[in-house]
Amino acid sequence: MTIRIEERLAQFDRLTVLVAGDFMIDQYLSGTSTRISPEAPVPVVHIKKTFFRLGGAGNVVRNLAALGAKLRVVLEVGDDANGAMLIGELAQLGADLTYARQTPQVCTSVKTRVLAQNQQLLRFDEEDIRPVSSEWVEALRLQADSLFSGIDMVLLSDYGKGALTSEMTAFLINEATSRGIGVTVDPKGTDYSKYAGATVCTPNLKELIEAVGADRLETEDAIYQAAETLCRQNNIEYMLTTRSEKGMSLQRKGAAQKQDFPVVSKEVIDVTGAGDTVIAAFTLCYGAGFPLELCCKLANVAASIVVSKTGAATATREEICAVLEDMGHERCKIRTADALRTVVKQLHEAGKRVVFTNGCFDLVHAGHISSFRQAKAFGDVLIVGVNSDDSIRRIKGPRRPIVGQQARLALLEALDMVDYLVLFDEDTPQTLIEQLCPDVMVKGKDWEGKSVAGGEFVRAHGGRVEFIELEQGLSTTQIIEQVLRAYGESI
Template structure:
């Protein structure tokens, strides 16, 4: 997986069609039972309103950094007005959204105490989208697809996604080589025929096949059968704690284990998966890579309460932290550190050659770590060390110096530094604290001006007396 592909997400625009709803949350405390009936009494402390249904897919797309053009209908009612206003405030293209008096905007209200739902009530009238709307967007096909790199059909089974509307979008997208990703609902999957990706869960797959699926053999048979029946390129089966299974015409079934993380709330995880898959496909990732990234994305949102989303920074941080080594390049480091800063973490930076890693280096890392929450260490490349220390250095090549640093518990991330000073890295990363040895305290260090220009600070630490790589090399040679 390349960072360059992830950077393409900012230039991607998704065409999204589906059921738009309002998610309402009433938060409060429960400390007593009603004297009128054996039910808990919620003492309301706050209220919250969010985009729901296809609107949560919108939230996922924009927090990952892409753009959205939306298709759909709402009612001529306060909830419908709120949806249109909220979409506009988020900078979403709403020129193809329409209000109709015969449509009732769907809302779901959740009563919550201590981040636990104990009641939900829905206000909805399920009916097909007006024929006039489908005809209207059909007449505007050329402009509708302009600048679009992926199409998502977010079907919540509330009537927006009819066979006519879905077929129009799938055929129009394929004429332009644009991938179509379906988040399905119900048992009539014929309307999704010829889509690129469909993302049911195991229960939904069982419903459409007319029987519960209990064994791996049953799941394999059902997945292959459904993919062939409706001529999908890929069936992407979401399996909760088991991750994702990918069905295609070449490999059969491939399984991708779920990323390990504490589950708080699975609400909206399907929206995250379909959003991530659409954006990653448009960015040029393979279906297999899309499954890995979608698993990671879903694990992050499931660790949050409610229909949550994730940023590209969070996705990058999780991907790096799930790897074997802590080595990051500057682009990846920018994503990771931005995510950590969003969480209120203080970033500490230090740098050096770290040739022949010794106790003095370790002492400096432990001191630096105390200035914040995350320590990133920049290590000079072999070429840089030669320029600074002479042609006989380094004694230990950069690959092994990096491995040693990555093995230290007190070091969170390691980055290779090609320049002779850390100024370019500090300009790119903006660490909160930059750490130097006290031998630099009264010198004119080049990074001081850069650090202070964005509000960072430079801290100086004690060095272990008599412990230096130069001394160690001299002692070895003498002996």
């Protein structure tokens, strides 16, 4: 049986990634600019909003968390307000902070970006670059067994601020590989010997050129030779080079040629943090045991999503699935409420009208099919809310449903007029409707003139409630009664 991409991505939930590297704070000063300063030929920005995000290795953690992974971090930050903010942000993401510490010997790095009309005008950095202490490496070495306990992958995010010295990277890579744990590295600088033994390094093309001491790499063969040289000289299994508009290239150590993966077309708004997204997505795909081609493809898709957003953004599994659907991949119609909320938002942004209907759909019959056809005619996309087994038992009694929820969902998924399905456990779909905010809600005419759960909410948000004709003589209860009359106790 084919495994859907949604099912594959759900495997991220069971992965725990150890992240080490240069953690920092990204500060954004966002406003508008309508004039040039009389003091100098620079724009004057009227700041309207200031906000902060995790930067550097912290942005990698954000990306991993957005994709569903569990996290453990190794870091030293300053014993200052920015360090406390950074630790607090990591805690909110659920990261294991056992091996994180604040120390007065370190100054927490802060990158401040000034934005006007969502365009970056200026960046200034506050930092004190210094190598991590050997004492901290030794303290981690003494706790190696607990540090690596339960870890599925190790990710090293090197921004050249001193957290990943040769001593630190050697310790982390050697300990991980001795335990059979894969190591991915976002490298910095020209000395790749510090990453010796890593599974994958993910330089961009400029970094690859610098690492081999070249002025440029003008041909595909030159790129292949450079990546192969770095793999061979430093015992790195794979070199995954990101190449902007040309996508990415994967070189396996000793392979006769590289594999190229074209870019996924999307409007580019801001490339900030795209490399963090690539390594986060690739790491989880590799840790989940995906084929390398799929790892690269999904990392490419994830990167295309974040570059279409402002700032150091993240990609979710739902967004990745939506892009793959647009590319013609098979869609899974069965979604969670949270996932569908993202889908509905994207549909509304695309100008689509979303229709919602709901029911138990126990023993699906021709009446249900007629209702779905009528409902779909009111819009572009039909979402069907399906009562869970527990919900049906509360409403209809302990002998129902006849057909379990997974079988009901599988049957409804096969219907062409149904676009998405979502299971809900409440007695009414009120909460679900408030989460999804559909444009049209559809009920049978037997509800006309009655209070409809979710109806007032839909109307209050600019939508409408429509009532449709029901097929007479067709209901699950009538079908059950007919079976009992026909077979009696012999059934």
